[in-house]
Amino acid sequence: MEARFSILFSSFYYKKALKSGLWLVWLCGIFLICVSFYATLLLPKKQKVFYDGPKITLYTAPRAFTGLIGERQTLAVRSWLGLSENIDVVLFSQDPSVFSLGESLGSRVLVEPNIDFTFLGTPFFHSMVARSLASSSDVSVLVDPDTIILSDFVSTLNYAHKLDEDWLLIAATQNISHFPFHLDSSGRRWLTDDGKHIGIKKLQEFLSQRSCGKLFGEGMIIAWNNGDLPLHKGILPPFLYGKGLHNQWLVTEAMNSDFRLVIDASSTISSFYLHDLHQESCILSRSWELNGNSLLGMLYGSFSFRKANYSGVLMLFEYGGHYLFVNKNQHIAYKPGYKRSLNLWKKGVSLSPMEEEKQGCLDSIKSLEETEGRLANEQSRLWNPITLSFSLENLLSIRADQNKTIVLGVAGYSYKDMLMSWVCRLRHLQLSNFLVCALDTEIYEFSIMQGLPVIKFLNPPTNISFDDCHFGTECFQKVTKVKSRMVLQILKLGYNVLLSDVDVYWFENPLPYLRSFGPAVLVVQSDEYNTAGPINLPRRLNSGFYYSHSDTITIKALEKVVKHAANSNFSEQPSFYDTLCGEGGSNRLDDNQCVEPETNLLVHFLNRDLFPNGAYGGLWEEKDIKNICTDKGCLILHNNWISGRKKKLERQVLSGLWDYDINTRMCLQTWQRSDIPGYF
Numbered sequence: 001m002e003a004r005f006s007i008l009f010s011s012f013y014y015k016k017a018l019k020s021g022l023w024l025v026w027l028c029g030i031f032l033i034c035v036s037f038y039a040t041l042l043l044p045k046k047q048k049v050f051y052d053g054p055k056i057t058l059y060t061a062p063r064a065f066t067g068l069i070g071e072r073q074t075l076a077v078r079s080w081l082g083l084s085e086n087i088d089v090v091l092f093s094q095d096p097s098v099f100s101l102g103e104s105l106g107s108r109v110l111v112e113p114n115i116d117f118t119f120l121g122t123p124f125f126h127s128m129v130a131r132s133l134a135s136s137s138d139v140s141v142l143v144d145p146d147t148i149i150l151s152d153f154v155s156t157l158n159y160a161h162k163l164d165e166d167w168l169l170i171a172a173t174q175n176i177s178h179f180p181f182h183l184d185s186s187g188r189r190w191l192t193d194d195g196k197h198i199g200i201k202k203l204q205e206f207l208s209q210r211s212c213g214k215l216f217g218e219g220m221i222i223a224w225n226n227g228d229l230p231l232h233k234g235i236l237p238p239f240l241y242g243k244g245l246h247n248q249w250l251v252t253e254a255m256n257s258d259f260r261l262v263i264d265a266s267s268t269i270s271s272f273y274l275h276d277l278h279q280e281s282c283i284l285s286r287s288w289e290l291n292g293n294s295l296l297g298m299l300y301g302s303f304s305f306r307k308a309n310y311s312g313v314l315m316l317f318e319y320g321g322h323y324l325f326v327n328k329n330q331h332i333a334y335k336p337g338y339k340r341s342l343n344l345w346k347k348g349v350s351l352s353p354m355e356e357e358k359q360g361c362l363d364s365i366k367s368l369e370e371t372e373g374r375l376a377n378e379q380s381r382l383w384n385p386i387t388l389s390f391s392l393e394n395l396l397s398i399r400a401d402q403n404k405t406i407v408l409g410v411a412g413y414s415y416k417d418m419l420m421s422w423v424c425r426l427r428h429l430q431l432s433n434f435l436v437c438a439l440d441t442e443i444y445e446f447s448i449m450q451g452l453p454v455i456k457f458l459n460p461p462t463n464i465s466f467d468d469c470h471f472g473t474e475c476f477q478k479v480t481k482v483k484s485r486m487v488l489q490i491l492k493l494g495y496n497v498l499l500s501d502v503d504v505y506w507f508e509n510p511l512p513y514l515r516s517f518g519p520a521v522l523v524v525q526s527d528e529y530n531t532a533g534p535i536n537l538p539r540r541l542n543s544g545f546y547y548s549h550s551d552t553i554t555i556k557a558l559e560k561v562v563k564h565a566a567n568s569n570f571s572e573q574p575s576f577y578d579t580l581c582g583e584g585g586s587n588r589l590d591d592n593q594c595v596e597p598e599t600n601l602l603v604h605f606l607n608r609d610l611f612p613n614g615a616y617g618g619l620w621e622e623k624d625i626k627n628i629c630t631d632k633g634c635l636i637l638h639n640n641w642i643s644g645r646k647k648k649l650e651r652q653v654l655s656g657l658w659d660y661d662i663n664t665r666m667c668l669q670t671w672q673r674s675d676i677p678g679y680f
């Protein structure tokens with residue numbers, strides 16, 4: 001409209017100008033130029049949508065979004081989203097409050113529950129990093145959930161993205177007590193109390209006056225480009241997130257591995273958190289978690305506690321709109337151009353007075369000393385044994401489902417990978433009411449490190465050595481007797497127990513079916529290998545998978561089994577059969593049931609099409625066990641009827657009925673095996 005009007009307007013004057021002089025033509029022209037200039041001013045704002053900087057994804061594991069912690073985390077996440085349209089956020093959590101917050105913040109926030117968590121809900125750092133590495137984002141960033149980030153972060157990453165190297169960038173975060181500005185509703189601008197906009201320079205000034213001490217540690221920001229080179233050599237240990245050391249470990253290993261350029265951008269990235277909150281989170285961490293991380297730091301990689309040393313890292317500075325690298329050791333500044341190789345940087349120029357000033361500031365960053373002090377403390381704590389401070393009663397009340405049912409897995413150290421695959425499978429089926437009974441100290445500590453709810457069987461009856469404790473051995477006989485004693489103890493505490501050996505693969509959750517038999521029935525797997533005929537013949541009871549209801553009849557009957565087993569020279573399996581079904585099967589009722597005459601306990605042998613043992617139907621010889629079993633409607637499949645730990649493990653891993661990555665110590669997740677068809 002405006003333009004058309006101006007044309008009419010100008011043509012009117014043009015006629016007049018023919019008479020009155022050419023100067024009016026000029027006036028008119030200037031007017032048109034003004035109109036078009038105004039129009040071009042409007043354009044860049046619209047074009048911002050198509051801004052083509054790197055795609056950046058921030059990863060964090062927030063706590064529940066409630067109270068003050070929730071408010072701070074919300075502010076932090078909004079501050080990230082407001083930095084650029086190119087920023088996405090992934091929140092690792094299984095908490096409902098995080099899901100609802102994620103929804104309210106829009107499509108750029110994703111909540112990812114499919115990584116490994118401890119049973120208390122603490123995420124595993126190695127699993128978070130693996131998930132980040134699997135992303136297609138140009139730049140991945142790990143950040144604490146309450147760290148507020150300012151806009152110089154984006155310009156720094158844009159700069160780094162243009163470097164011709166793969167890099168890992170770290171930035172220390174500042175600890176302040178008060179931040180008097182508010183984020184506006186768009187999340188893009190910081191405002192004063194009276195609504196005035198505060199620019200980045202003013203914010204940087206404010207932060208630099210508040211504290212002299214940016215700290216590396218739990219709060220540090222770690223970013224890397226999606227490049228060809230790995231971050232570090234070796235394997236990231238299963239550190240617990242937010243319990244110390246994992247960031248230092250990652251950075252130290254990245255430097256030692258020398259794959260990537262490690263950049264310290266503490267000076268060009270402004271970020272901070274409010275410290276009252278931080279202290280609260282420290283109280284929440286448990287000593288065994290810190291101990292666990294310390295121990296892992298020692299066991300894996302070249303990380304050594306006294307040598308956390310960031311002094312070899314190139315520091316990045318911004319000066320007069322240009323970026324500049326400073327080598328802290330050699331007091332040399334580098335001015336790398338874009339698309340130039342690292343080698344050229346070695347032509348260092350000496351520091352100008354202004355840059356010397358920056359060097360002074362750099363020295364005040366206390367990272368090294370602080371970190372070393374912390375690490376030495378960690379080390380002194382190492383010698384405390386790792387224990388979980390929960391009693392059996394505590395664990396049961398935390399873990400049991402609403403019907404007071406617990407799934408009990410019993411394992412010794414030689415079955416640790418089997419145990420983990422079993423646990424990963426249960427997690428995949430979204431079952432959380434399981435508990436692990438540890439037969440030895442090694443598996444007990446291993447389980448704690450893997451975040452499992454574990455209870456140590458006091459007085460393990462024997463020395464459970466690595467390879468020799470399989471079916472038929474004396475060790476095996478003794479170990480299996482632990483299981484019934486443990487089950488009895490839990491039944492007496494008022495909980496129903498599904499005992500499952502860890503070599504039982506679960507296709508589906510069998511509990512609804514097993515529960516349907518009601519009280520005073522012991523529901524057991526049959527070990528019968530003949531396809532036809534009765535399934536409850538003598539000694540065909542498999543005591544590696546049974547469901548027992550917590551009632552007086554079941555408890556009395558199981559007491560008889562435990563007593564019988566204690567006086568027997570065999571494993572507890574025959575004791576189960578001989579006590580409940582009678583020697584030679586004298587208490588058999590029909591082809592799949594027995595009744596123990598003294599207690600009236602009914603023993604029901606499970607249909608083998610639903611609960612096949614390792615010999616039934618030659619299932620383990622099939623190539624595509626997973627599909628065949630799914631078609632048949634199997635709920636579980638027992639990996640028994642095979643001798644030797646290694647053969648058993650091999651058979652299960654090769655069959656694909658396996659949910660755990662032995663190398664990285666992580667559950668296999670859908671985002672890792674989306675290429676495998678039929679994974680469910």
Ligand SMILES: *[C@@H]1O[C@H](CO)[C@@H](O)[C@H](O)[C@H]1NC(C)=O
Pocket residue numbers: 175176215275278
């Ligand atoms: C943050 O600052 C407060 C007060 O200055 C201090 O008490 C606290 O220990 C600091 N936290 C860290 C992690 O340095």
Ligand SMILES: *[C@@H]1O[C@H](CO)[C@@H](O)[C@H](O)[C@H]1NC(C)=O
Pocket residue numbers: 307309310311312
């Ligand atoms: C840190 O490493 C550098 C070499 O990168 C070395 O010169 C320096 O002595 C080390 N500092 C400490 C405290 O170990």
Ligand SMILES: *[C@@H]1O[C@H](CO)[C@@H](O)[C@H](O)[C@H]1NC(C)=O
Pocket residue numbers: 401402403511515
């Ligand atoms: C508890 O039992 C009821 C009735 O059998 C069932 O409907 C419900 O799903 C069970 N709860 C759980 C968590 O399994």
Ligand SMILES: *[C@@H]1O[C@H](CO)[C@@H](O)[C@H](O)[C@H]1NC(C)=O
Pocket residue numbers: 462463
């Ligand atoms: C356990 O086994 C080891 C070696 O096989 C042996 O030296 C040790 O005495 C055994 N301990 C017990 C309590 O049997």
Ligand SMILES: *[C@@H]1O[C@H](CO)[C@@H](O)[C@H](O)[C@H]1NC(C)=O
Pocket residue numbers: 567568569
């Ligand atoms: C167990 O073995 C011991 C010695 O080998 C023997 O004396 C005892 O009678 C056996 N007990 C049973 C119940 O078979």
